[in-house]
Amino acid sequence: MKPQELYEIMSKIPLFKGFNIEEIKEILKTLNFQIKNYKKGETVFFRGDALEQIIIILSGTSKGEMQKFNGDTITIDYITPYQLIAPAFIFGSSRTFPVDLISTENSKFLFLNKDNFLNAMQKDERLLVNFLDEISNKGQLLSKRIWFNFMNKTINEKVLSYIKENQKNGYISFKPSISELAKKFEVTRPSLSREISFLCDKGILTKIKSGKYKLNCENL
Amino acid sequence: MKPQELYEIMSKIPLFKGFNIEEIKEILKTLNFQIKNYKKGETVFFRGDALEQIIIILSGTSKGEMQKFNGDTITIDYITPYQLIAPAFIFGSSRTFPVDLISTENSKFLFLNKDNFLNAMQKDERLLVNFLDEISNKGQLLSKRIWFNFMNKTINEKVLSYIKENQKNGYISFKPSISELAKKFEVTRPSLSREISFLCDKGILTKIKSGKYKLNCENL
Structure with missing residues (x-):
């Protein structure tokens, strides 16, 4: 991926909301990033794998899958570009992938070093608030779903x-x-x-x- | 509440894990805090009230309640001392109380100014990681509950x-x-x-x- 193309994509990622292309360039330098490609049908992560980085899907779609006791596989969720992968499992007491993650199309993932990301959040309040917003929005979705089923x-x-x-x-x-x-x-x-x-x-x-x-x- | 008593309680709050009494004293000075007392049976917050502070229950127990369409009231959750109130609703797109919060015993709540708390997280990595852990743990609990019901x-x-x-x-x-x-x-x-x-x-x-x-x- 060409640098300019990466910057353009990153300017659309909610985690970098409010950053212009120049600022994205600057912050990327501090985040020790990597981009990896996965083929359609490839298992990107297995349930239980350690989740040690901040991971964002840049292109392609993935699905989260789980196995039932009887061996059946069921799809829990679809993950589309610009989303954080498993935002509630990067911190907290369980820091492992909660499901198998399978690429349903050829796709690109961005990996950011977690310690560097913590430092960056301490330096830039926008990044801190964006990350808190992302985790919170996920929690809010889950809460609403539980209440809905609980009330009804x-x-x-x-x-x-x-x-x-x-x-x-x-x-x-x-x-x-x-x-x-x-x-x-x-x-x-x-x-x-x-x-x-x-x-x-x-x-x-x-x-x-x-x-x-x-x-x-x-x-x- | 005497200052020393407050510091002792705060040293048990997960959000201040790793802070000693002296450090708690110092950080409290920056957080523009307030303590409020609520009587048994009192509604502390109504569903839909703006959630504009970091709120921690210091003593007593509260319950989260919701009304069904048919008017029945059901208890969603009990909240015990040292817990953050509605951690997933402090940031994110919905920043209001998701349920009515009713004090089931005489109780004390600690209110911290949100902007000051953001500053404090930027200055002290322990506080940042503790807060991320708290929100994440809540999200992990909700996820596990949904998966359990989804798989079964x-x-x-x-x-x-x-x-x-x-x-x-x-x-x-x-x-x-x-x-x-x-x-x-x-x-x-x-x-x-x-x-x-x-x-x-x-x-x-x-x-x-x-x-x-x-x-x-x-x-x-």
Whole structure:
């Protein structure tokens, strides 16, 4: 990767928000960085590997996978460019990869030395606040997901609650997909589809097109 | 509260790990701190209140509560002395209290100015790493809880998985209580009790005393 190309990409990374190209050049000099390439399908890290650097995905997509006791593999999360890898596992008591990370496309990762990064955060408040924001945002997402499932125990409660919070002008889209929503709701995909069909049968929802429904509030 | 008493308490707070009493005295001078007392039953913060300071509970216990759509109130979490309040909501895009915080005993809270705290983290690497550890540990707990429920969709899977991970020498305790575990599993308490009874009926568990069971692996 050409230096200028790297600087351009880095100016889009939330962790370097507020830094201009010149400042990115300067700070990179202090961070003892490395760029590594991974091929499509390659396992970048295994669950349990030590997480000793600040790692950012520059290009390509990766997925976090886990094995169930029965040997099945399930995808926990997709990670897209400019994201920090496992931000909550760089510090704290568990500093290992929480999942297997598999590159789903040819991809590039940026590795920054952790001690140098700590020094840089102490010198530049923007970097410190950006890093705190990144870890906090991840924690906030996780909290919201847990509360949602905690407040809404049954699948019917989860779906109705999702509809109430996300409907726009009487229409509701199940985004990004039924499968992804089923993961968030911590239910199986068929159960979620069944619940949506049930709401259609009761006249609460009317299907417009795949994933999009009209909400008939008078039946709610 | 006498100054010496405050210093003693603060030396036990994870956020000040590695600081001796003299250093705590020095750093407190820079943090523009306040101590506030709350009575048993008092609402310390309402959900949605701005979270503009670093807040630590010095004594007493508080609970985080939320209201369901149907008006029921449920307890999300108990917060005990020396813990940071809502560590993932001090930075990041949502900087408001995620729940109502109610004091369940007469209690004391320490408030530290956020800008001064940022400065202090930039000057002292211990404080920076301690704060990153605190936020990260919270995120790690939330992640583990989500994965557990995600990997184990049915209540039977959740209970068997919990038993496999927590059994000791063929005995299993449901800790801290069936109610608390039901919250973690995101199921109702009666469903969890029913599942445990079912495992007893199948001969997989034999009740020893309340909450403690012998595991009969040959029946698993």
